[in-house]
Amino acid sequence: MEGESTRLLSLLESQELPPLGNDNKGAGAAVHQFLERRPAWQRLRAEARFRGEILTPYGLRHGYALRAHQRGLAPRLTASLMGHSLQTHCRHYGNWTDAETIDAAFEKIGAAAA
Numbered sequence: 001m002e003g004e005s006t007r008l009l010s011l012l013e014s015q016e017l018p019p020l021g022n023d024n025k026g027a028g029a030a031v032h033q034f035l036e037r038r039p040a041w042q043r044l045r046a047e048a049r050f051r052g053e054i055l056t057p058y059g060l061r062h063g064y065a066l067r068a069h070q071r072g073l074a075p076r077l078t079a080s081l082m083g084h085s086l087q088t089h090c091r092h093y094g095n096w097t098d099a100e101t102i103d104a105a106f107e108k109i110g111a112a113a114a
Contacts, residue, residue, distance in 0.1 A: 032057045065093045072105075 035041040035057050048055035061082065068078040079089035 028058070062093075065089070069093065069101075072108075 045055045065078060065082065068081070069075075073081075075089055075094075076086050078093075079086045082089065
């Protein structure tokens with residue numbers, strides 16, 4: 001959705017976005033409703049169903065966590081950005097670290113030290 005982030009930022013600056021509520025449930029419900037009304041989201045959900053997968057708005061959080069790990073963000077920082085504790089983050093997303101990722105991290109540290 002080209003230009004959508006710019007449009008949303010301008011709405012946010014002008015305070016024309018609808019309130020998301022004071023709790024996480026209100027915010028989540030607002031995002032869910034927003035996405036469900038978008039044809040692009042509806043197409044993505046249909047494609048996922050065709051592949052036997054389930055696509056939900058909450059799944060965006062998992063994608064965010066995965067990309068943060070892949071890009072090398074520290075787990076403590078990622079947990080903070082996602083609004084939960086490090087313990088919660090490790091419990092839900094800690095199993096994504098595999099031997100290849102660990103080896104790559106050590107190689108990166110070794111290259112930086114040299």
